[in-house]
Amino acid sequence: MKKFGMMAALVFAMVGFSATASAQSGPAATIHQHVNYRGKAFKLKPGANVPDMRRMRFNDQASALRVRANCTVTLFEHINYKGKRYVFKGKGSRDFRRFRFNDKLSSMKVRCKAPVVLYQHINYKGRKVAVTRRGLSDLRRARFNDQASAIFVAPGCVADMYEHINF
Numbered sequence: 531m532k533k534f535g536m537m538a539a540l541v542f543a544m545v546g547f548s549a550t551a552s553a554q555s556g557p558a559a560t561i562h563q564h565v566n567y568r569g570k571a572f573k574l575k576p577g578a579n580v581p582d583m584r585r586m587r588f589n590d591q592a593s594a595l596r597v598r599a600n601c602t603v604t605l606f607e608h609i610n611y612k613g614k615r616y617v618f619k620g621k622g623s624r625d626f627r628r629f630r631f632n633d634k635l636s637s638m639k640v641r642c643k644a645p646v647v648l649y650q651h652i653n654y655k656g657r658k659v660a661v662t663r664r665g666l667s668d669l670r671r672a673r674f675n676d677q678a679s680a681i682f683v684a685p686g687c688v689a690d691m692y693e694h695i696n697f
Contacts, residue, residue, distance in 0.1 A: 558601040558640045562594040565625050565632075569593075576601060576642035582609040583636050592635040595624045600684045601642040609636045645687035649680040661689070668695045 558576040563569030572586060583589040589609075597603050599621035607613030616631060618624055626632040643660075648669075650656030656679075659672045669675040683689045 558598050558642050559603045560596045561588070561592045561635065561638070562596075563588070563591050565593045565627065567594055567596070567623075574603075574638075574640045576640060578638075578640040580638050581611065583638070584609070589636050590633050593626050593632050595626070597622055597624070598642070600645070601640060604639045604641075605631065605635050606637040607631075607634050611637050611639070643684065645684045646689045647682040648674065648678040649682070650674075650677050652679050654680050654682060670695070 557573035558578070559574045560567075560571055561574070562571045570588065570591075572588060574580070580586065583592075595603060595605070595618065597618050597620065602617060602619045604611075605616045605618070607615070613636070614631075614634075616629060626635070644662050646661040647654075648659045648661065650658065657674070657677070659666070659669070659674045659678075666672060669678070681689065681691075
């Protein structure tokens with residue numbers, strides 16, 4: 531059984547393989563009670579939906595946000611994703627005072643791209659298959675066996691590739 535650990539995008543021809551992906555460790559986003567990342571902090575995982583910050587006892591208290599690379603955070607002024615919204619994509623830190631949103635956060639959503647994407651053709655062209663943290667143990671299930679010619683591995687992620695199924 532062959533195993534390849536990859537930290538960057540690779541282009542290669544494959545003879546039916548399986549893939550697993552492990553994403554970056556740590557939260558996809560962290561909200562902070564005060565500017566300069568002080569006070570209470572809540573760490574959120576990819577896919578987190580928080581329709582009502584009151585349940586966290588954090589409604590209208592957040593002042594800062596950190597977002598991990600490959601993730602998007604949508605902030606809402608009111609509960610249940612209502613009111614003004616602000617979308618932040620990609621790695622970075624945000625001070626809510628800059629856009630007059632200090633102490634106004636009432637609900638939010640966190641989304642992250644798949645850490646690994648396989649492409650049918652070189653140069654990231656053709657059909658694509660996203661591999662999530664759960665992995666994809668058999669590319670036949672995705673109707674993609676013996677078809678991948680390029681791979682994107684998100685920064686900070688690792689893809690373990692196997693030549694044969696049932697690794």
